[in-house]
Amino acid sequence: MAVEISKGVYWVGAVDWGIRKFHGYELSTHRGSSYNAYLIVDEKVALIDTVWEPFSDRLLDNIREIVDPSKIDYVVANHAEMDHSGALPEVIRIATNATLITSKRGLESIPGHFHQNWNIHAVSNGEHLPLGSSELLFIDAPMLHWPDSMFTYLSGRNILMPNDAFGQHYAAAFRFNDEVDQEELYEEALKYYANILTPFSDLVLKKIDELLSLQIPVDIIAPSHGVIWRKDPLKIVKNYQEWARQIPQKGAVILYDTMWKATLRMAEAISGGLTVKGIPNKLIHLAASDRNDVIVEVFKAKAVIIGSPTLNSGILPTVAPMLEDFRGLKFKNKVGAAFGSYGWSDEAVDKIEEALSEAGIKVAAKSIKAKWQPDEAALDCCRQLGEELAEEIAR
Structure with missing residues (x-):
């Protein structure tokens, strides 16, 4: 079911309790995972990312709890990998008037995956998109962890939606970091970083510095896998800075x-x-x-x-x-x-x-x-x- 995470902003994704291997190189997911998508209802309706294709019906059912999917004005694809974009064909089949928003590099990866003649608008780093009382800000994040990756920030609600950054492969009954077992959560967050983002550690530090320099308030960090960080959300950012420096323990x-x-x-x-x-x-x-x-x-x-x-x-x-x-x-x-x-x-x-x-x-x-x-x-x-x-x- 859909979960409101802030006024007019809803988690509409899917929890995959049973998955035990992820990605082509079979990353182990002992505690399952989730595919997080976020629906913003303002004067305009925006969907931020989708889910893996087998969960398309669940995504659409969750959206229907809030709004008719045909009313979606914008679909943002922060990253083209199939665990995030797999439901795009079904969403766009219904939301026929929607504009698909991608990064500049997404102009290559999205058509490369789907070969569809969709209405795609590629945004520049720092570009804004008004929705009504709020607006979206797009932040390029190349190689975190794909060349097409970007973050989406919702002003007015102070929500950062960074796709694969700050995530975890962690299935849970609840949606927020303060509602789950903390030891499990941080074990999975570290495993996610170590196995996926370690090669990009220098870029992680640089992007975090750039993000902090924008001085935008962040009350919620809503990644594309795992739970949403609402209690002390910048703690995971500090963890990433520590992990990216790769200062090992004396062991x-x-x-x-x-x-x-x-x-x-x-x-x-x-x-x-x-x-x-x-x-x-x-x-x-x-x-x-x-x-x-x-x-x-x-x-x-x-x-x-x-x-x-x-x-x-x-x-x-x-x-x-x-x-x-x-x-x-x-x-x-x-x-x-x-x-x-x-x-x-x-x-x-x-x-x-x-x-x-x-x-x-x-x-x-x-x-x-x-x-x-x-x-x-x-x-x-x-x-x-x-x-x-x-x-x-x-x-």
């Missing part, structure tokens, strides 16, 4: 997979060396872990230590995808090391070191290779590796 994660427990024993010895030096650390068995949850742990820690036995002259297939993620996420301010066991050849450790360097993670300690099962001398070397990295982490 380590040891990521590994193992075939016959040789690499596991090495991981435990490295953990022992870190622990002796008082450095918090976690061992994460990649074969039994969700990769998006692992990325959150890596995001928080200063050191990432990766272990794999050699298989077919390379890295285990449970380990290699994480290294590919690291290349794309472009983590900052991290150090790393590699370790692993081998039998007939020992290429895995060298390939891990190479991948860490390519991802911008400084290899800060000599990596360890153990032939067959590690003997006590090899395990001592692993403990020394942990102690050496502990000194690097503590700096």
Whole structure:
């Protein structure tokens, strides 16, 4: 059902309790998600974003609780990705007189997805659109997280609708941040940032500075996924500034997979060396872990230590995808090391070191290779590796 979030402004989206994988690269959504769309009823009627196509009927039903969808004057597409724009064909089929508002880059992405001859108006950064007692302000936000992304601000109601920024994949019975479990909420907000926005951290800081420089009052931040921030809404903005600076905690994660427990024993010895030096650390068995949850742990820690036995002259297939993620996420301010066991050849450790360097993670300690099962001398070397990295982490 529709929920009024401010006078004349309604959430008309859909909650997806059952989704567990999101996007083409399958971001895990253990707590579901939502597709948030916002209806503004003034002298003109505006719909800000839509929902994923399977939820089109729910969106239209929610709109009908407030107004006849054919009366919509403007449909704003802040971003063309299908979880936001999927219902556009159904909405525009009914709202035949509506103007579709996009960013300049949206002139490419929206027609590229739908191949329809719609009435599209591309707005410039800072352009205003009067609705009556309120007006919309459009703010370009390229690469947060697509080139076509923009924010929409509703003056008179002081509502920022930033599409994918400040969101969470979090299904909830209630719509507002002060109505849900705070630990769950911030876990999902951090997971969302770490997995989606980390590569754009410099742009995040720049855009937040630009946004704050506008000195527009913000009473509500209404993202396109998860709950709406109405209590202390700028707290999540401050969180984003902190996360975007990527100042890690003084801790380590040891990521590994193992075939016959040789690499596991090495991981435990490295953990022992870190622990002796008082450095918090976690061992994460990649074969039994969700990769998006692992990325959150890596995001928080200063050191990432990766272990794999050699298989077919390379890295285990449970380990290699994480290294590919690291290349794309472009983590900052991290150090790393590699370790692993081998039998007939020992290429895995060298390939891990190479991948860490390519991802911008400084290899800060000599990596360890153990032939067959590690003997006590090899395990001592692993403990020394942990102690050496502990000194690097503590700096």
